[in-house]
Amino acid sequence: MKKTCTLLACGLLILAVFITGCSKDEGKEAEPEVIKIGVFEPMTGANAAGGAMEIEGVELANKLYPEVLGKKVELVIVDNKSDKVEAANAATRLVDKDKVTAIIGSWGSSFSMAAGPIVQNSQVPTVGASCTNPLVTKGNEYYFRVCFIDPFQGTVMANYAYNELGARKTAIVQEISNDYSVGLAKFYTDAFKALTGDEKAILGVANYNTGDQDFTAQLTNLKQLNPDVIFAPGNYTESALLVKQARELGITIPILGGDTWEAPEFLDIGKAAVEGSVFSTFFTTEVPITQESEKFLEEYRKAYGKEPASVTALGYDAYLVILDAIKRAGSFDRVAIRDAIAETSDFPGAAGIISLDENGDAVKSAVIKQVKDGGFVYLTTVEPIK
Amino acid sequence: MKRKNSVLSFAGVVFCLLLLLLFNKTFDSYKMRIFNLCAIYITLGLSLNLVNGFTGLFSLGHAGFMAVGAYTCALLTLSPANKEMNFFLQPILPFLANTEWPFFPALLVSGLCAAIIGFLIAAPVLRLKDDYLAIATLGFSEIIRVIFTNTQRLTNGALGLKGLPNYTNVWWSWGVAALTIVFMIRLMRGSYGKALKSIREDEIAAEAMGIDVFRHKVISFTISSFFAGIGGALLGHLLGTIDPLMFRFLLTFNILLIVVLGGIGSITGTVIAAIVVTVLMEVLRVLDSSIDFGLFVMKGIPGLRMVIFSALLMAVILFYQRGLMGTNEFSWDSLGKRLRRIKKRGPK
Known part of the structure; x- marks a missing residue:
């Protein structure tokens, strides 16, 4: 008897969920004067923190610019559980069930790639915020992104090492299981070799896996090679440990990294050891790049009471780029919006001036920052190579 | 009685086929994707159940075998142009550069x-x-994943592969699922199945009865890997992209969840659980968005879906301690008995 009762209760619970779900759909149909922009991000699972930062940016943009062409913009945010299969499900749901006009997302290139064929087949223009893997937009005319990609970032750091630090020999430590790190290392290598004109300018490449704690073996090997500088793009946790252990081993040469280093955790773990580390990133809160950046900074600080991360600014920009394209297209036709996004050039976003190239990747300036006195300090801005 | 049952079974198969046809005509691509996923999870669940449920070996290596299958199939079916696009960091190994096989042989080879x-x-x-x-086994599956991450010229490493042709449709996924179901039923009814079950119950007794325990275990493990490979390949071609990170141990746990929920050692249970879990995860999505109760609007809490899902799982396991089906299987006789019992209770 008790069992039946509980089962009945469970059944009722599920039924209630179904009913509320259905009634919500009816409510939506009653107001067709709304255009929907879908957002799919990891809100649970391993990458939930990254997804949350991007959503903050998109929601802030939606709050500041709630209308386009006289229609209200509604965000449909779905969770992709930091899982590739779920990401594909979420994207299909946005396209088929919610019938969104455009999509923003996702943190993590792998999830964006899972959505790639879906948005391409159903012709929904999609703008990624911080997915840097070149494969995301390659061969997909419906996928765009507002961040620069690994080739540019790698080149920027190679230039910095060559020109500013006067380095002629480099060693590389890469996180082999991370597409971002591998890509950055590859393009740094190419650019550095081209700059020095020396095929042997890269003295050695050491690999580690995500989650590794001990890097002394790799670092001891690299130390014997006697490089001028070490390039070590990768996750902030591993990188902070790596820099710390390098200093403990008596390696005093500069260590360079990528935009992932710009996280409070990097400073917490690395403490004094990471002082002086230099990395490239998208955005800085100290020197507003455009008028939009000022507005974004002011509103963000007001709404959340803290400093925004660069991916938050990129999420904000992704929304603005879509809205701008709808305005220019003058219609809500998905193909027209796609064409308008592809033509985006010199658009002033919060994280820099965005021009999209023929692959749908943003060509924009990079910011170089340094760790100083337990904080990130702006060093210089590098203009894009057009 | 037996004749009547086979007529019923035949009718059931025809009914299922008609249902497939109907769904294929009426479903949009979102429902279709979930429907296909159900079939793929049935294949994967059944293959894990063969080892974990029927042979009583607690294996956690499923994701590794799926990765092998998915990568083999992807590398065989990707067009040369797509391969060139994917391998922009380092060129692909020359012997793979120009292979472009049809789906069926590639699927078989991946298995x-x-x-x-x-x-x-x-x-x-x-x-x-x-x-x-x-x-x-968990270690071996991680080793496979780490190898795939490091073989840049073979698997494109951490960057993953994209542009896999979308071969997986309702006929492939449900065709494979149906074949797997029939194969498992035949296997379990035959002498091999009985031997495997006896190993699960008591290894020493089984050996005393003249069963070559080690050989049977190896056979069970190999068959399971075969179907895992095929399931992985189907999943890859449904998504159109794969990367090593996708085949973490979490994927194994998703399938283990299906097996345990359905009943360790029940084919029917696995089939039911695969469908329930896949569909429920999508249905519960409404919890993540804001819900309008009429009087007030509850703002969506991301992750609420997972909380409810876990709570439901716990409820099921508390009341059905051996999974939904235990070790029982569906049969017309037991269904008839149950119906009669309900009828008897009815008038009271």
């Missing part, structure tokens, strides 16, 4: 590759038992 790897791993690993076996 066979996974089976070979399974066979090779089985030999050393199956000397272990229980928890130790679980750890060793």
Whole structure:
């Protein structure tokens, strides 16, 4: 008897969920004067923190610019559980069930790639915020992104090492299981070799896996090679440990990294050891790049009471780029919006001036920052190579 | 009685076929994707159940075999142009650069590759038992993933592959699922199945009865890897992209969840659980968005769906301690008995 009762209760619970779900759909149909922009991000699972930062940016943009062409913009945010299969499900749901006009997302290139064929087949223009893997937009005319990609970032750091630090020999430590790190290392290598004109300018490449704690073996090997500088793009946790252990081993040469280093955790773990580390990133809160950046900074600080991360600014920009394209297209036709996004050039976003190239990747300036006195300090801005 | 049952079974199969046709005509691509996923999870669940449920070996290496299958199939079917696009960091190994196979042979080869790897791993690993076996198989599956991450010229490493042709449709996924179901039923009814079950119940007794325990374990493990490889390949071609990170141990746990929920050692249970879990995860999505109760609007809490899902799972396991079906299977006789019982209770 008790069992039946509980089962009945469970059944009722599920039924209630179904009913509320259905009634919500009816409510939506009653107001067709709304255009929907879908957002799919990891809100649970391993990458939930990254997804949350991007959503903050998109929601802030939606709050500041709630209308386009006289229609209200509604965000449909779905969770992709930091899982590739779920990401594909979420994207299909946005396209088929919610019938969104455009999509923003996702943190993590792998999830964006899972959505790639879906948005391409159903012709929904999609703008990624911080997915840097070149494969995301390659061969997909419906996928765009507002961040620069690994080739540019790698080149920027190679230039910095060559020109500013006067380095002629480099060693590389890469996180082999991370597409971002591998890509950055590859393009740094190419650019550095081209700059020095020396095929042997890269003295050695050491690999580690995500989650590794001990890097002394790799670092001891690299130390014997006697490089001028070490390039070590990768996750902030591993990188902070790596820099710390390098200093403990008596390696005093500069260590360079990528935009992932710009996280409070990097400073917490690395403490004094990471002082002086230099990395490239998208955005800085100290020197507003455009008028939009000022507005974004002011509103963000007001709404959340803290400093925004660069991916938050990129999420904000992704929304603005879509809205701008709808305005220019003058219609809500998905193909027209796609064409308008592809033509985006010199658009002033919060994280820099965005021009999209023929692959749908943003060509924009990079910011170089340094760790100083337990904080990130702006060093210089590098203009894009057009 | 037996004649009547086979007529019923035939009618059931025809009904299922009609249902497939109907769904294929009426479903949009979102429902279709979920429907296909159900079938793929049935294949994967059944293959894991063969080892974990019927043979009583606690293996956690499923994701590794799926990775082998998915990568083999992807590399065989990707067009040369797509391969060139994917391998922009380092060129692909020359012998793979121009292969472009049709789906069916590629699927078979991917299953066979996974089976070979399974066979090779089985030999050393199956000397272990229980928890130790679980750890060793988990380790092997991670090794496979790490190897794939590091073989840049073979698998494109951490960047993953994209542009896999979308071959997986309702006929492939449900065709394979149906074949797997029929194969498992035939296998379990035959002498091999009985031998496997006896090994699960008591290894020493089974050996005393003249069963070659080690050989049967290896056979079970290899067959399981074969179907895992095929399931992985189907999943890859449904998504259109794969990368090593996708085949983490979490994927194994998703499938283990299906097996345990359905009942360890029940084909029917696995089929039911695969469908329930896949569909429920999508249905519960409404919890993540804001819900309008009429009087007030509840703002969506991301992750609420997972909380409810876990709570429902716990409720099921508390009341059905051996999974939804235990070790029972569906049969017309038991259904008839149950119906009669309900009828009897009815008028009271």
